[in-house]
Amino acid sequence: MSDTIDLIEWIIGSGLSGKALEEIVGTLSKRLIKLGFPLVRVSIAMPSIDPLQRGFSVSWSKYSPVATEVQGHDDAGEDMFVRSPIYYLLSNDLLHGRWRLAEDDTSSFPLLRELSDLGATDYVIKLVAFPGGTALAGVGFSIAVDGSEGFNDQQVAIIEKIMPALALVCFQIAAMRVATDMLAVYTGARTSGRILSGQTRRGDGTAIYAAILLADLKNFTSLNERWPAERIVAWLNEHFEAVAQSVEQNGGEILKFMGDSLLAIFPADVEDPADACRRALSAATGAMDATVTLNQARYHSDQPEIPIDIVLHVGEVFYGNVGAARRLDFTVVGRAVNEAARIEKLADDVGHSLLASADFVAQCPDCFHKVGNFALKGVAEPASVFAWGPPTFERE
Template structure:
């Protein structure tokens, strides 16, 4: 019996004061179905307050694997509720992060306690506690939350109550971390799955994969405006630039195009060497017209921004970025294509071929942007027919258009 009581106390904390048992039950039932970290923290803090814990702030910070982020964190304050913060990789350079409790715990440090009334300042960076002083926090504890892969994450609790946290409160908060750890690890795995998929296949395709479209041959027929762009003189750049400079140029080109296309609903589906394939999907009665105009507006923004980009490159004595864009609208099949063990989402159809052939014609017409008659008919701004030309692999002659006035770069 004594061993059983000791085991229960280790799991749920001492019996005096509020009980951790209903919190543990909620976390193992409703809490594990929380759709987000914010929802989990909101539900948790609501129940802790009802039980009588003198809580005024809570923060959870979880490391992640992301090209732009090092971590995500959820903060809760009694007056304002929950908020999500996405921490960039550069946060490690900030003065307020250096030596902070989060850095301390992630580096392998033990828990940190702040209780000025008792002379407890268990940390080597007093500046951190300035925020707690401004918030009138009288008691604070930061605890490690260790995931199954060894990643050390962070959870902290703060109180404004004059008496702060009792010894029983602290024991229960330490025990609470045991219940929170697997739930936040699950939420991180969900976040990781979604962000990595969005990074490598785009948000629309990521949603399809997460919804279950993972079998070879899963596909849908969509209406879309198709963008195909290609760098000028890429072969020459490959021969003349060091590998690091070539990758830097490609990244700057891709970032520049993405910044113009993504806000207008363009999803980069593929980087094909120096070419970019973007889909502006249409999902409603009038949205093909919207998609077509969004694609052209994205091209205008991309080319207008080139002046700034290339001016900066010229100052660094680097070759300018030049590229052409071909645009077309039509029906394509968006589907899962590949071998049984190596799949990729792609779009196939005549509209994709037309966009690529139009881009190839930009060199012959010495203009950065060409589009088809089908797309020109949907535009809200003037365009000009440049001629009827043959296109490789396509029967007959095909009319090509550009904007009026044309884009100059």
């Protein structure tokens, strides 16, 4: 009994100390072996609300180190889930299951056949529901042994006793994972870090110097009048994905999507912003190339082409919380953001899709040419605007 109490206290302490689930699974397996469990495999599985994965499991095996396996939302992930013991339990409103692998029919479960091939004789799985009714439904804890008699009564009792503590720790890990991963999905990795560090009050933030990328899909409003909403959303997502990949590959962060536009920043050294500007330019040209590829595919499938305009600028912005007391947006505001938005409106007039300010071009002069000086609404002085690529000349 004292060994079981010690194990429960260790599980709770591990959760309070913020240990990773991988470390907990690895050490838990070693402690169960010391308690006499002839372990083959120990696994903890939980669902996820990440847009790219339906769930994940962390497993220790007698024959391999601790590993994390992610199940996606694709057909392979769905098939893996449907053929799992967890799905069987959920489909039959059960919270626990036990298979004696040498005696019971395991043909429907690839995992159990695999364990049997490894010499496992007995498999137990238990589910514990999380509170709150969220998509984080609960945790599944499974354990397989290879002793000739399988689990004895004392070992089954130990599993029962440690489950509440283990489920509590897993709930804490899952909640923190949601807070960090999903906040990053909705706000960006850099911004989510600031929010989690405590910058949560309206007005919290700081002045930073940054290269700014503002992208806007052209003729998108007219498409809404001719195509159903689900097609529009699918095309919008394709373009945003193309731009986002290029931004992230070049070290930028998308701060917001605004209808058919997006705003991204590349934090810069105020004394030497050239590197941030070069990365922003690389992101912009990569996004333009990806858009061309998308539109070529659309053209060949009789779908509408959707061009994109991109503006590059650099300057000081306020990076922080803006909004109402209980509904905040962590974004950038300031003169540089306003100027970028005004320059974007000139794209059709000057006949170029990738424009930049004079301040930006001063850091990345190659392959830009001036298209004119323009009065920008709300800006006192006319702005010099540049276009990407060599100048074009009309023949006389």
